[in-house]
Amino acid sequence: MQDKVTIIGAGNVGASAAQRIVQSNLAKVVLLDILEGIPIGKGLDIWESASVCGFSSQIIGTDNYADSADSDLVIITAGIPREPGMSREDLLTINAKVVSSVIREVMKYSPEAIILVVTNPLDVMTYLVKKVSGLPKNKVLGMAGILDSSRFRSFIAAKLQVSP
Numbered sequence: 001m002q003d004k005v006t007i008i009g010a011g012n013v014g015a016s017a018a019q020r021i022v023q024s025n026l027a028k029v030v031l032l033d034i035l036e037g038i039p040i041g042k043g044l045d046i047w048e049s050a051s052v053c054g055f056s057s058q059i060i061g062t063d064n065y066a067d068s069a070d071s072d073l074v075i076i077t078a079g080i081p082r083e084p085g086m087s088r089e090d091l092l093t094i095n096a097k098v099v100s101s102v103i104r105e106v107m108k109y110s111p112e113a114i115i116l117v118v119t120n121p122l123d124v125m126t127y128l129v130k131k132v133s134g135l136p137k138n139k140v141l142g143m144a145g146i147l148d149s150s151r152f153r154s155f156i157a158a159k160l161q162v163s164p
Helices: 013-025 040-047 087-107 122-133 146-160
Strands: 006-007 028-032 059-062 073-076 114-117 138-141
Touching: 006 087, 013 028, 013 040, 013 087, 013 122, 028 040, 040 059, 073 087, 087 114, 114 122, 122 138
Parallel strands: 006 028, 006 073, 028 059, 073 114, 114 138
Antiparallel strands: none
């Protein structure tokens, strides 16, 4: 039986992660978002590329947490990005509400899942998920460093006109 990964947040990061996972045939993916229709459309777009891209892992898009039941891994990308003029405290306040709500739903349906937090500010959101979920520390991870390192390498490469 194939592992099940739920990605909560169907924005660019969530949809890109979903596509990479299914295209690599790593797991069945549930792409979940509260924005009605968005995850369903993105999930369908990704699934319809299976015959062209040569993958067989299933993906569904949904706005219903029940579809995420019994996930092995839950990736949280939900939240808002920091916008011009927004302080990190503003971002923290908004995303803490989002992430708290998300993790309560996750725990109802997938209490044994490993949680990977991507939402910023990352360190605080990861700590919040650990506290709200009650999961042991080895089941809550934050994805730090790789995105910033990747961006930095890309900017340097562009400036030097070389491959990243």
